[in-house]
Structures are given as structure tokens and as C-alpha cells.
Amino acid sequence: MGYRVIVDTQKCIGDGECVDVCPVEVYEMRDGKAVAVNMEECLGCESCVEVCDQKAIIVEEQ
Template sequence: MGYKVIVDAQKCIGDGECVDVCPVEVYALRDGKAVVVNMEECLGCESCVEVCDQDAIVVEEE
């Protein structure tokens, strides 16, 4: 069992909050947007979802 992490690039403003808060470095900033680079490490803690003011992130159990 793992987690699927989805960033809506239309909503993302690239403030890097998710990059900073994620304990396992799932995110990186590329060209001013957050991208998922390490999805298999996701713990499903939803810290990134909570910290994102743009509501750009969805984390789903799969």
C-alpha cells in the first residue's frame, strides 16, 4: 500500500511550502512549480495538503 500525490500545476504558485514541510522530500521546485519527485516515499501524513494555501495538493491512499 502506498500513496498517490497529485499537484495541480494550475493552482500551484511555487511558494515551496510543501517542499519545506514534507519530512521525506517528496517534492522539488522546478520552473516555479512544485513537482513530485519521490512519491514512493510518501507517508500519507497530509502535512503538505494542510500547508498548501492554494489547495493544490491531493494525497490519496492506493
């Protein structure tokens, strides 16, 4: 089982909190926004969801 990570670029303010908190480096910053570049590494811990004040991240089981 894996996880799908969705970043709403309309809500993302690019503070990089998700990049900093992710234990498996799912995210990187591109053009001032967070992008899920290593989605297959996602553990489903939702630390990124909890740290995002803009509610720009959704983590779903696949």
C-alpha cells in the same frame, strides 16, 4: 500500501511550502512549481495538503 500525490500546477503558486514541510522530501521545485518526484516515499501525513493555501495538492491511498 502507498500514496499517490497529485499537484495541480494550475493552482500551484510555487511558494515551496510543501517542499519545506515534507519530512521525506517527496517534492522539489521545477520551473517555479512543486513536483512530486519521490512519491514512493510519501507517508500519507498530508502535511503538504495542510500547508498549501491554494489547495493544489491531493494525497490519495493507492
